[in-house]
Amino acid sequence: xxxDDISRxxxxxxxxxxxxxxxxxxxxxxxAEKFITTSSRPIKxxxxxxxxxxxxxxxxxxxxxxxxxxxxxxxxxxxxxLWTMRMFAGFGTAEETNQRFKYLLEQGQTGLSxxxxxxTLYGYDTDAxxxxxxxxxxxxxxxxxxxxxxxxxxxxxxxxxxxxxxxSPAAVIWxxxxxxxxxxxxxRKKLAGTIQNDILKEYIAQKEYIFPPKPxxxxxxxxxxxxxxxxxxxxxxxxxxxxIREAGSTAAQxxxxxxxxxxxxxxWAIERGLDxxxxxPRLSFFFNAHNDFFEEIAKYRAARRIWAKVMREQFGAKNPxxxxxxxxxxxxxxxxxxxxxxxxxxxxxIQALAAVLGGTQSLHTNSMDExxxxxxxxxxxxxxxxxxIIAHESGVANTVDPLGGSYFVEQLTDxxxxxxxxxxxxVEALGGVxxxxxxxxxxxxxxxxxxxYQHEIDTRQRIVVGVNEYDTEEQLQIPILExxxxxxxxxxxxxxxxxxxxxNRAVKSRLADLRAAAKGNKNTMPVILDAVKEYATLQEIMDxxxxxxxxxxxxxxI
Amino acid sequence: xxxxxxxxxxxxxxxxxxxxxxKVVARALRDAGMEVIYTGLRQTPEMIVESALQxxxxxxxxxxLSGAHMALLPIIAQRLKxxxxxxxxxxxxxxxxDEDIEKLKEAGIDAVFNPGTPTQEIVDxxxxxxxxD
Numbered sequence: 002x003x004x005d006d007i008s009r010x011x012x013x014x015x016x017x018x019x020x021x022x023x024x025x026x027x028x029x030x031x032x033a034e035k036f037i038t039t040s041s042r043p044i045k046x047x048x049x050x051x052x053x054x055x056x057x058x059x060x061x062x063x064x065x066x067x068x069x070x071x072x073x074x075x076x077x078x079x080x081x082x083l084w085t086m087r088m089f090a091g092f093g094t095a096e097e098t099n100q101r102f103k104y105l106l107e108q109g110q111t112g113l114s115x116x117x118x119x120x121t122l123y124g125y126d127t128d129a130x131x132x133x134x135x136x137x138x139x140x141x142x143x144x145x146x147x148x149x150x151x152x153x154x155x156x157x158x159x160x161x162x163x164x165x166x167x168x169s170p171a172a173v174i175w176x177x178x179x180x181x182x183x184x185x186x187x188x189r190k191k192l193a194g195t196i197q198n199d200i201l202k203e204y205i206a207q208k209e210y211i212f213p214p215k216p217x218x219x220x221x222x223x224x225x226x227x228x229x230x231x232x233x234x235x236x237x238x239x240x241x242x243x244x245i246r247e248a249g250s251t252a253a254q255x256x257x258x259x260x261x262x263x264x265x266x267x268x269w270a271i272e273r274g275l276d277x278x279x280x281x282p283r284l285s286f287f288f289n290a291h292n293d294f295f296e297e298i299a300k301y302r303a304a305r306r307i308w309a310k311v312m313r314e315q316f317g318a319k320n321p322x323x324x325x326x327x328x329x330x331x332x333x334x335x336x337x338x339x340x341x342x343x344x345x346x347x348x349x350x351i352q353a354l355a356a357v358l359g360g361t362q363s364l365h366t367n368s369m370d371e372x373x374x375x376x377x378x379x380x381x382x383x384x385x386x387x388x389x390i391i392a393h394e395s396g397v398a399n400t401v402d403p404l405g406g407s408y409f410v411e412q413l414t415d416x417x418x419x420x421x422x423x424x425x426x427x428v429e430a431l432g433g434v435x436x437x438x439x440x441x442x443x444x445x446x447x448x449x450x451x452x453x454y455q456h457e458i459d460t461r462q463r464i465v466v467g468v469n470e471y472d473t474e475e476q477l478q479i480p481i482l483e484x485x486x487x488x489x490x491x492x493x494x495x496x497x498x499x500x501x502x503x504x505n506r507a508v509k510s511r512l513a514d515l516r517a518a519a520k521g522n523k524n525t526m527p528v529i530l531d532a533v534k535e536y537a538t539l540q541e542i543m544d545x546x547x548x549x550x551x552x553x554x555x556x557x558x559i
Numbered sequence: 560x561x562x563x564x565x566x567x568x569x570x571x572x573x574x575x576x577x578x579x580x581x582k583v584v585a586r587a588l589r590d591a592g593m594e595v596i597y598t599g600l601r602q603t604p605e606m607i608v609e610s611a612l613q614x615x616x617x618x619x620x621x622x623x624l625s626g627a628h629m630a631l632l633p634i635i636a637q638r639l640k641x642x643x644x645x646x647x648x649x650x651x652x653x654x655x656x657d658e659d660i661e662k663l664k665e666a667g668i669d670a671v672f673n674p675g676t677p678t679q680e681i682v683d684x685x686x687x688x689x690x691x692d
Contacts, residue, residue: 119574119625131603134630135574208576208600249579335579339654339674372674374656375626448582455583459677468675557599559585 006053014049039293040251041453042416048408061306062411065401069309071302071414073360074325078401079392085363086388087164087329091116092375093137093488095151102156104378108385112363113156113194114164116140117174122209124170124543127492136489139375140166144492145499145538149177150184159187163194164239164329164363169211171198172224173542176529179232183534195236195285195329198224201262201434202241204555205443206248211543214435216550220525222269227526229280236285238266239329245443246289247335249451252300253417255289257424258443260307264425265434267316277316281323288361290352291333297352298404299413301359304328306414307421330356331365337372341467345369350387357391358404364388377480441558448558496538503536511535512545519549565689567618570598570607572635575625580652580674584620587678588685593618604631608638611647617689621668623653629662636667648688650681 036044052058063069066076075081088105091098102113117140120132126144127136136142143149156163158181167174175196182192200217203210210217221238228237242259250258263284270280286304290297308326312318332352337345346369353366366384368376376384392398404410431437438444457463464470485491511532518528532542569585571578578600589595596614598607611619619639621632628651636649651663652672660671670684 119627123574131574134627135625138626139575203576208578247577247579249583337674372654374654448586451579452583452586455587455678459587459679465675469677555599557597559582559589559595559597 010050010053038252038296039291039454040253040296040450041457042251042253042296048412050408051412061415062405068313068321068324070305070325072402072405074305074327074362076401078360079357079398080401083392083398084357084361084388085112085162086110086385086392087112087114087363087365088381088385089114089116089164089166089331089365090381091118091140093141093484094492095141095143095148096491097137097485097488098141099152099154099156101378105381105385106156106161108382109389110385112162112164114365115152115166117165117167118142121174121539122167122169124173124211124539124547126538126540127489127496129540136492137484142492143174143177143539144496145536146177146180146533147495147499147536148492149174149181151495153178153181158182158185159191161193162234164197165194166197168197168200168203168207168209169217170539170543171196172220172526172529173533173539175224176526176533177539180530180534189231190233192232193234195239196224197241197287198238199241199262199287201265201438202244202259204438204553205245205258205262206250206447207244208555210553210555212546212550213553214438216546217553218265218269218435220546221266222273223524223526225266225270225280225283226273226275226524228283229275233283236283237280239285239287240266241287243287243289243331245447246291246333248447249335249454250447251450252291252293252296253420254424254446254450256300256304256307256417257421259286259288260304260311260421261425261428261434263308264311264315267312271316277312277318278320278323281312281316281318282320285362286326286328288328288330288356289333290330290356290359290361290364292336292348292352294351294355295404295410295413296417297355298359299410299417301328301330301356301361302402302410302414303417303421305360307418327362329363329365330359330361332356332367334367334371337367337369338465338468339372340472342369342373344467345372346383346387349384350391353387354391354395354397357397358402360402375484379480441556444555444558499536499538507535508532508537508541511537512541515542515545516549519546563691565593565618565685565691566614566616567593567595567620567685568598568607568611568614568616569595569620569622570602570610571600571622572602572604572607572631573623573625573627574601575623575627576600577624578622580624581620581622584622584652584678584681588620588682591682591686593685604634604638607635608642608644611639611644612642616647617691618648618650618685621649621651623651623655626654628653628655629659632663632668633666640667648685650684652676652681 062071065073090101119135127142225237228235240263242255246255305326309324312324332349368380368384370380428437515528518525585595585597650670
């Protein structure tokens with residue numbers, strides 16, 4: 002387009018402002034002086050084209066399935082294959098969770114996702130003193146390979162992919178999974194799935210760390226190396242913004258901190274001597290889907306574009322599969338309200354729709370009752386049905402990136418990208434991700450954003466339906482999940498039987514091998530596998546690491 | 560002489576690391592003019608009682624989101640009582656179902672604040688229940 006065309010456009014815009022807009026505003030002023038997103042980002046009244054050049058389109062958006070992937074990683078979007086509907090589940094004993102998985106598969110779910118209980122996440126066995134009261138509360142308890150055998154019993158591990166939300170003890174839990182598959186004769190190269198294994202966001206947000214950052218990063222790099230060699234279909238890490246957002250960050254912080262973590266993992270793997278194109282295609286991401294519809298969509302689109310640039314330009318990756326970002330999405334737990342919980346169905350639907358329009362590869366939709374307790378079966382079904390309605394009834398999966406070209410969405414995408422690059426520079430100035438963690442940089446940024454958000458609600462600058470507006474006295478009774486009251490005894494009995502019947506001499510010797518490996522610099526995965534196969538417990542293995550690596554204490558920041 | 564400030568210990572018992580609520584509340588109490596001590600994560604009941612004693616607080620605020628509240632909160636209330644801190648106001652927040660709230664109150668927790676509680680409500684509850692000597 003010529004300069005003449007542009008000036009004609011600007012002239013028309015100005016005329017509109019001075020006539021139609023002015024008249025409307027004088028007849029009816031706007032509802033607020035300023036409009037902001039969930040992340041307090043100011044939003045303009047109207048977005049109009051900023052560019053009339055096909056070159057800009059090709060550079061910034063391009064075509065789906067091609068660099069820089071702004072419009073998605075598949076050339077045909079969801080016309081080829083819908084996203085994977087993957088509901089995160091886990092509670093109580095391995096038996097109970099196994100039953101829930103079978104139910105979800107019968108209901109049309111297409112992938113498994115395992116939640117572990119707190120003791121497991123911290124590398125404690127169920128009967129450890131630190132585990133008091135925590136058994137099975139927010140996930141399934143796995144203390145040894147025997148529990149994993151029960152958990153996976155009858156599940157088609159070679160046909161569905163399995164995601165495991167586990168971080169500090171990721172290598173050990175993954176080894177238990179692989180050991181069960183080995184025992185069932187399923188080839189390792191056929192195993193598909195993901196371990197979260199993202200320790201950096203634990204220091205930044207979720208705080209389920211055990212060891213100091215450096216030995217933790219070494220264990221993560223061990224799993225990346227092992228997976229690259231032996232499990233080509235396994236995502237050895239799911240670099241997660243979800244928890245950063247839940248801790249209170251803005252959308253742009255979620256984007257920037259997550260991708261910054263991703264860059265750090267790539268650096269460590271390259272340092273280990275791995276070829277970037279050998280491991281990068283198996284890096285996966287995990288984002289939050291919060292309430293602010295367009296800001297979320299812009300976040301996913303910006304994430305793909307930034308990652309493609311980083312991998313190609315900064316790390317020199319040559320394989321296009323290394324450039325493209327695949328991600329899982331979960332709707333925002335922190336957005337759910339305990340008041341009028343049925344309203345959460347509507348929130349989840351809006352959030353899920355944003356994830357789909359943002360091009361997610363898989364999706365978990367939260368259940369309406371999660372601000373109150375673990376989800377009941379009925380609530381989980383409604384959440385899964387929400388995804389199925391989006392997929393089959395809404396029509397949004399019929400075309401690729403339906404919002405591409407929206408003046409608003411494209412400009413928000415650019416803004417999000419620019420903010421992320423600014424943050425990368427700030428972190429670099431602090432000496433990188435690890436020093437920034439130790440300095441409490443991310444933690445402070447998140448705490449500030451969380452406080453601002455709460456303040457906006459408290460002062461009613463932000464309306465939360467059913468909480469600070471439209472509240473009712475009426476209490477809705479929703480069914481709450483009851484767990485097997487005998488679960489703890491079942492689990493501890495199994496654990497004691499394992500300790501009694503295994504070859505305790507072999508366990509001792511494997512743990513000694515593990516200690517030597519931890520002190521040295523060889524990959525720990527093969528020795529962990531040997532130890533779990535002898536039924537060494539999770540805590541026995543993690544205690545060796547605690548002893549060798551030490552435990553991390555953070556500076557508490559308000 | 561200016562009145563002394565209300566002293567509050569904000570603590571995270573249990574294993575969960577979800578500290579968003581604890582931090583937001585800690586900051587709101589501080590902004591409301593209280594002196595706030597935040598323990599950080601993974602505090603055992605013993606550690607919490609020890610900190611409450613050492614810091615000579617008027618209020619103990621407990622934040623827990625893992626579901627282990629029924630196992631941990633009554634123990635903390637009991638231990639505070641045993642340590643002659645019966646006068647200390649104990650408040651809790653987190654994902655706590657209604658049916659548990661009654662039981663916690665019987666066990667000595669003075670108030671339980673659910674998700675969505677305005678921070679001002681917590682401030683008001685504390686200022687109206689603490690008498691400074």
